[in-house]
Amino acid sequence: MKSVTLGEVVEIVSGATPRTSDPDNWHGDVRWATPADLSRLDGPYIYDTPRMITDAGLQSCAARVLPEGSVLLSSRAPIGHVAINSVPMATNQGFKSLIPGPRVDAKYLYHWLRANTAHLQSMGNGATFKELSKKTVERILVPLPTIDEQRRIAAILDHADVLRAKRRQVLTRLDTLTQSIFHDMFGTEANNVALGDVCLRITDGTHQSPEWSDQGVPFLFVSNITSGEIDFETKKHISHDVWRTLTRRCPIDVGDVLYSTVGSYGFPAVVRTEDPFAFQRHIAHIKPDQDVLLPDFLSAQLSSAPLRRQAARAARGIAQPTVNLASIREFNIVVPSVARQKEFVARVAPVSEMKLQARAVANGLTALFESLQSRAFSGQL
DSSP: OOOHHHHEEEEEOOOOOOTTTTTGGGGEEEEEOOOOHHHHHHSSSSSSOOOOEOOOHHHSSSSOOOOOOOOOEESSSSSSEEEESSOOOEOOBBBEEEEEESOOOHHHHHHHHHHHHHHHHHHHHHHHSOOHHHHHHOOOOOEEOHHHHHHHHHHHHHHHHHHHHHHHHHHHHHHHHHHHHHHHHHHTTTOOOEGGGGEEEEEEEEEEOOBBBSSSSSEEEEGGSSSSOOOOOOOEOHHHHHHHHSSSOOOTTTEEEEEEEEESOOOEEEEOSSOOEBBBBEEEEEEEOTTTTOOHHHHHHHHHHHHHHHHHHOBBBSSSBOOHHHHHHOOEOOOHHHHHHHHHHHHHHHHHHHHHHHHHHHHHHHHHHHHHHHTTTTTTT
């Protein structure tokens, strides 16, 4: 299959942010996307954005409105989020967006970029954080069959992706059921206990990039805990010696609760394994005092609407909204008796079992999808 550079077949557009201190730049009619907005999508299209800028804000910076059907590619913080805009919108500086020419199908390009996230990330440069420059994006080689063949491949991958999306919807509904039980039991009780007062420790993962190994102990990122359970599928590993060094300060124990704090913030997951692993600083490490606060009860509460609102109020930053550890320690929570917490955990246990089964099916569909991706872009589909 012939390959071409992206610079030959698309127009590459960088984004920008109007001055945030000027209120005249904000709350207008121009949709304005950040990489975090793409992380919350459950499909290829982005229809709207939480933040809007004014025409004056657009004119004050280097941002540009992308036509409908462009492919938005986050080029930093992180590299590799992809979406197609269904309506015109601008982006912040975390993007190198692609306006397809006549030789390339947007959906085909979307699928190829998603299939090659690790490759794109490996091309990033920068001291503080990795970033794809416009020149780097222009040089990216993409296999390009005929436009009809691109559309055929995209349709096959679309179908497989829809099956995965339906399974995710099942998981979402099961999460909603858990929250309904929580609200039924504790919805009228006041949040009047600071989380930090009922925990033995609240800290976070390593702040330095560790020395990587080809295999060994899994090293996790925020994306590994956004499903409500810890996903140990990762391409990053460290040695056991490095793991011991990283976790000496605060060992990871069964019953600890992890909590995403950056970008896709607000997702908890309970540690249920004694197998070693480590994680980055964008994950908070919460050790509840299990004499007064059960891990599954805490996890359900961190997922509840009142705690999500507290997290949203505490989040700082636009491109990468962040909830810091001090704010997490100040979260006001409900702490009923341990007996009632155990009653809650018993009521949601069947739901948790269904979630595990649904997740196993979802993982199987993901493996199928990745196999189709590999065959599609190597000319074997």
